[in-house]
Amino acid sequence: MTAPRSRRAAGVAAMAGSGLSNQAGAAVGALAFPVLGPVGVVAVRQYVAALVLLAVARPRLRAFTWRQWWPVLLLGGVFGTMNLSLYSAADRIGLGLAVTLEFLGPLTIALAGSRRRLDAGCAVLAGAGVVVLMRPRPSADYAGMALGLAAACCWASYILLNRVVGRRVPGAQGAAAASAVSALAFVPVGVAVAAAHPPTAGAVLCALTAGVLSSAVPYLADLLTLRHVPAQTFGLFMSVNPVLAALAGWAILGQGLGTAEWAGIAAVVAANAASLTTQR
Template sequence: MRRVLERPAAAGTAAATTPARSPRRRAAVAAMAGSGLSNQTGAAVGALAFPVLGPLGVVAVRQYVAALVLLIVARPRLRAFAWPQWWPVLLLGGVFGTMNLTLYSAVARIGLGLAVTLEFLGPLTIALAASRRRLDAGCAVLAAVGVVVLMRPRPSADYAGMALGLVAACCWASYILLNRVVGRRIPGAQGAAAASAVSALAFLPAGVAVALAHPPTAGAVLCAVAAGLLSSAVPYLTDLLTLRHVPAQTFGLFMSVNPVLAAVVGWVILGQGLGGAEWAGIGAVVVANAVSIATTRH
């Protein structure tokens, strides 16, 4: 008798909440698309400052901006941290800075689309390594084929830039694993904010050295600050809100589109055109990730 009475109530509740959830879901989807576009646009705008500040100077400013925003939002209680909390924060800060520096250095050499695609191998490897499914093994092979296409020998190949992209991928994978440790030991976003502050402090001498060696122009500084806001502050805050309204699986699928967004933004803003083979390689990495996520049961 209880089950019979509960069914109409559940149906009524679903009917009442579905219209409210639908606009929120649509807004969340739009926010995810905007977050990815903001991230890649920020990287492209930052690249415009490379002739003046170089990748090191742009990354230094980006770290300052990210730290400022996260410290304001999270307000970490740094004095309350014990050593078991500090050591993963210190490692996370080092990995965070190295990831951005190697990525931006790769962008300067091989372009935004290829650099982001190679960096994306980091989270893709983490996702596939934990699986024992044959389908995921096939996705790994497909991604490997894409990488081979992107890194194939040719006269114009910049292997140093590709190597930097792969180092960024390793850093992103380490960033994910360290974030899990930090998230378990420090509540909320306090760990991420502390790590960003550590990274900003580490880049302070480099930023001063770059400014003394190459006096920055107002335009270059504005581009670097915009990179920090668009690639760090906006995606972080947007993703924080988005994950409250969409499943993690849906979020992951949208993340997989970032290499394509990077290639398009690099073409539009930086004039970095890609050939058919490069697009095929990027597509293989994106499809491998999308298929793996879409077929995973949560």
């Protein structure tokens, strides 16, 4: 009994480290926005993610067929668009609110097609949280909110495409190939950003740190986690990421939230948690 408990404890510790690393990395990357902008930071993050995934998975790209390549190409495009939308939203409305809106993507996938009354209640609760977050007020940035919702749509698409890629490409080769596609697409973007806004050493360091903390560390930690923790537990813990993002934004970026914003975040997190814990 001791060994399974120790493995479960290691998995929980890895989940905590993954979530904190991911959101802290996003907050550190935001420090480079004044120099590189969200586009430049996302470009660096895509490069780091591609290097890590290619080194771990070592995909046999030449052996891919067109039936395997087309969902990989779509996944790469969605991957880059998702991160760009999220970072652009974080630049305008803050990290906590941006990540909360992004989490509507996986929640929608979890609730889609369900006929349970509980899931209908979760949808209403999440909707109420979104209404609170997007309520009309003088300081509301609707462009930033729209970017957060775009990130949610991309994440939902990312989940669906990952299922297709997972069925057609063995292991993590599909994810690695998609990250390489995304990184290649961001090469001219990175060059253009560097030419228009010469990067400083500090900005590059922040962007690289974001890539490591938000891509490399979570990916490797999740590999360890899923070996020792049930997928349902993993999904449940993932649902607290909006809270971690809000805390990271407050601690690193000084982005404070009011009572209404915390209530909206709590509603979305509670909807995620309730849906995941009661699924078979």
